[in-house]
Amino acid sequence: MTTDRSLLRHRDFRQLWAAETVSQVGTQVTLLALPVLAVSLLDATPLEMGFLTALETAAFLLIGLPAGAWVDRWRRKRVLVTADLVRAALLATLPVAYLLDVLSLGQLFVVAALTGAATVFFDVAYQSYLPALVDRDQLVDGNGKLEASRAVAQVAGPGVTGVLLRVMGAPFLIALDAASFLLSAFFLGRIRRPDVVPDRAGRRSLRAEIAEGLSFVVRQPLLRRIVACTGTSNLFSSITTTLLVLYALRELELSESTLGLVFSAGAVGGLVGAATAARFARRVGEGRAIPLAILVALPFTALTPLAAVGAPLVLLTLGQLGFSWAVVVYNVTQVSFRQRLCPPALLGRMNASVRFLVFGTMPLGGLLGGVLGTWVGVLPTLWIAVAGQLLAAGWVVFSPLLHLRELPDGLDDPVPTDPGAVDATSLPEARTPTAGTDPERAG
Numbered sequence: 001m002t003t004d005r006s007l008l009r010h011r012d013f014r015q016l017w018a019a020e021t022v023s024q025v026g027t028q029v030t031l032l033a034l035p036v037l038a039v040s041l042l043d044a045t046p047l048e049m050g051f052l053t054a055l056e057t058a059a060f061l062l063i064g065l066p067a068g069a070w071v072d073r074w075r076r077k078r079v080l081v082t083a084d085l086v087r088a089a090l091l092a093t094l095p096v097a098y099l100l101d102v103l104s105l106g107q108l109f110v111v112a113a114l115t116g117a118a119t120v121f122f123d124v125a126y127q128s129y130l131p132a133l134v135d136r137d138q139l140v141d142g143n144g145k146l147e148a149s150r151a152v153a154q155v156a157g158p159g160v161t162g163v164l165l166r167v168m169g170a171p172f173l174i175a176l177d178a179a180s181f182l183l184s185a186f187f188l189g190r191i192r193r194p195d196v197v198p199d200r201a202g203r204r205s206l207r208a209e210i211a212e213g214l215s216f217v218v219r220q221p222l223l224r225r226i227v228a229c230t231g232t233s234n235l236f237s238s239i240t241t242t243l244l245v246l247y248a249l250r251e252l253e254l255s256e257s258t259l260g261l262v263f264s265a266g267a268v269g270g271l272v273g274a275a276t277a278a279r280f281a282r283r284v285g286e287g288r289a290i291p292l293a294i295l296v297a298l299p300f301t302a303l304t305p306l307a308a309v310g311a312p313l314v315l316l317t318l319g320q321l322g323f324s325w326a327v328v329v330y331n332v333t334q335v336s337f338r339q340r341l342c343p344p345a346l347l348g349r350m351n352a353s354v355r356f357l358v359f360g361t362m363p364l365g366g367l368l369g370g371v372l373g374t375w376v377g378v379l380p381t382l383w384i385a386v387a388g389q390l391l392a393a394g395w396v397v398f399s400p401l402l403h404l405r406e407l408p409d410g411l412d413d414p415v416p417t418d419p420g421a422v423d424a425t426s427l428p429e430a431r432t433p434t435a436g437t438d439p440e441r442a443g
Contacts, residue, residue: 012191013134013142019187020126021149023084026180029173030091032161032263034112035245036256037094037170042105046246046378050370053242055109057366059117060359067120068352069209072345076129077191083122084185087115091178098171123355128347131339133193165256213349217357220341222401222408226290226334229395230358233294236388238365240304243373243381247304251378252312262316269321273328281333287404289333291396297326301389305382337407 038044038052071079090111097103134142164173218224248254254262281289303319342350372381396402 010134010138012193013138015187015190016130016133017142017145017149019080019084019184020146022180022187023184024149026177026184029161029164029180030177032245032260033165033170033173033177034108036165036249036259037174038105038108039246039249040256041098041170042103042108044105044246046243046373047370048105049246050242050366050368050373051109052105052112053238053366053369054363055113055366056116057238057359057362058113059120060355061363063117064120064124064352064356064360065210065214066206066352067124068213068349068355069206071121071124071128071352072209072347072349074125076125076132077188079121079125080129081185081188083118083125084181084188086118087122088178088181088185090115090118091174091181095171095175095178103171120352120355124352128351131344131347133191161260165260209349210353213346213353214356216342216346216350217353222287222399223338223341225395225399225401226337227354227357229290229294229392230334230354231361232392232395233389234358235361235365235368236385236392238362239369239372239385239388240301240382242366242369243378244304246373247378247382248312248316252307252316254312258313262313263320269324269326270328273325274332276325277329277332280329285405286333286337286407287401290330291393291399291402293326293330293333294393294396297323297330298389298393300326301386305379305386308379333407341408 035049035052038049044052093107094103094111097107130142130146161173217227245259248259248262249256277289284292300319300322303315303322307315307319338350338354339347369381369385372384
């Protein structure tokens with residue numbers, strides 16, 4: 001096994017790590033600054049917030065599948081750099097429009113939609129690029145460090161945003177995010193390892209290649225369960241995300257800076273999750289870690305609507321803390337499983353197919369949150385989102401995963417179909433899981 005120190009000496013990985021870190025910090029700034037800009041400066045309604053959330057993720061539904069096939073045909077490093085530059089340019093238009101006094105919700109919607117499209121290509125290429133950049137036995141260390149950087153960004157980003165919102169305002173914080181994408185592109189450009197383009201002679205029609213990636217995902221029994229759980233969870237998480245800033249600022253009457261500190265304190269759970277996920281999986285079993293993480297998350301999701309009863313600062317913080325921990329532990333295990341299971345030539349299409357299925361529900365959730373928030377009210381809609389998480393948990397709780405210590409390591413490994421047929425005590429100890437680089441369960 002490659003040691004932690006030798007990976008730190010891996011120059012190309014350090015460039016990728018640096019790029020991911022600065023991009024994640026900037027992204028965390030915009031995740032709070034963009035909805036604050038919509039609510040505070042443009043007086044967005046619940047329905048308009050639903051449109052904004054939907055447009056941010058609509059590209060995963062509309063172009064997610066062909067993006068995977070295209071990424072498998074292109075140089076992945078070039079895709080990453082181009083996506084960073086496109087996002088930087090788009091986000092930079094918002095502070096410029098604000099200074100010219102022409103900023104509108106229409107422009108916000110367009111920027112959200114186009115940056116979402118660039119993010120689709122970046123995310124698909126990113127998870128497909130790392131296994132080609134480092135050796136197979138370095139994936140544990142590499143993905144773990146990337147996940148830790150994301151968690152640190154979640155801790156620092158919202159808190160810094162909350163403070164800076166009072167000093168600079170949301171448009172100028174979005175300008176900082178644009179700069180972070182430029183810096184990310186710079187670091188990615190310094191990677192020296194040659195980026196190999198797949199042989200053109202082996203290409204088939206785009207439709208056939210898309211079908212191959214989608215078929216791989218839906219035909220793997222355990223992977224199919226995990227994708228169904230993630231997609232359902234993201235549907236209802238998007239309802240919460242759509243209304244959370246509006247709920248906190250208008251109904252709970254928290255200040256923008258306080259809300260930033262709530263998100264920052266809550267994101268400590270993500271950092272703890274990155275540090276403890278491997279140990280948790282070893283203790284309970286790699287397969288069990290997935291449904292158990294979902295069960296741990298459930299009571300914390302209820303703390304958001306309960307904050308309306310009293311102690312909103314405490315309950316929102318605890319809810320964010322526990323849910324973030326569970327999301328990271330879930331991703332650490334399931335992304336590792338996917339990376340080990342999938343043949344390298346299919347990684348782009350597999351990742352794109354998963355994103356199509358799990359992120360494709362998010363624009364629907366955003367629209368649903370906006371409609372329900374307008375129709376039945378914000379607080380009842382948040383309770384509906386909590387109930388939906390129970391449905392998501394069912395996909396993995398009532399499955400063989402709850403009885404597995406070790407997940408299959410390849411296509412030839414047997415996958416149990418009858419939960420009662422698995423003797424959990426007779427299975428070997430779970431291997432250390434690969435940390436997931438993406439928060440695929442949106443919180």
